[in-house]
Amino acid sequence: MKFFNRPVKPEDTADNKLLQSYRESRDLKVLGRLYERYMPLVYGVGLKYLKDEEQAQDAVMAIFEELAQKVHQHEIKQFRAWLYVLSRNYCLMQLRSGKKLETIALDEFMEFTPVLHPDTNNREEAMQALERCLEKLTPAQQQSVKLFYLDEKCYKEVADATGFTMNEVKSYIQNGKRNLKICLEKNSGE
Known part of the structure; x- marks a missing residue:
């Protein structure tokens, strides 16, 4: 003891x-x-x-x-x-x-798109909306979000690819996802 x-x-x-x-x-x-x-x-x-x-x-x-x-x-x-x-x-x-920290798939990432486009199940339209909103992110957020969600890289791989610190990567991904959601919700009413 x-x-x-x-x-x-x-x-x-x-x-x-x-x-x-x-x-x-x-x-x-x-x-x-x-x-x-x-x-x-x-x-x-x-x-x-x-x-x-x-x-x-x-x-x-x-x-x-x-x-x-x-x-x-x-x-x-x-x-x-x-x-x-x-x-x-x-x-x-x-x-x-049961998750074991699985990488979030694009479909999970876009969990809010069916709500944004209730009149259609058109995945192409949802993807175009996502692409437009991605372009509105800062370059650092854009790069980090694409690598993490679309290319399914882990935080360390995103940091290695971009030169950002792990904390910066995490921040860019969190803020980027939040900004995307806000943009998609705002544009869904148009």
Whole structure:
């Protein structure tokens, strides 16, 4: 039982300082510095449970998102151990849901198009509307969204292909998808 009574190590103190700083400022860069130290651990947990490199890489990004919310909800004494449990639980939930972080297919991505075009089941018309709205995105969003959804690349592959950081890729994809949805909803009334 030495593990539970172990002395406080310098990295625990540094982790706690960064964690406290993030809680006070809500600055994701601060949390990112803390998380960066443990990305290999999170990736290893993802690989162990999900048994797929790309899914483990995607899990690293998704767990960071979850982390940003959960650190405000939990008392954390040892960040590394807590993050390990969070990562393991995340992976187990993915396995239980049967999704295993599958890449979103174009049809899923366009989940809102049947609603936008209720008078027709014309896929061609929906695709043209999507293409028009894609052109309205910023170049970075456009490139990231196309690579992720249409070419079915994982975050790391999009980052490698574009030169963007993983956080930028995630942001461009999320904002791009939201902007596409807004554009398609706005244009559906025309």
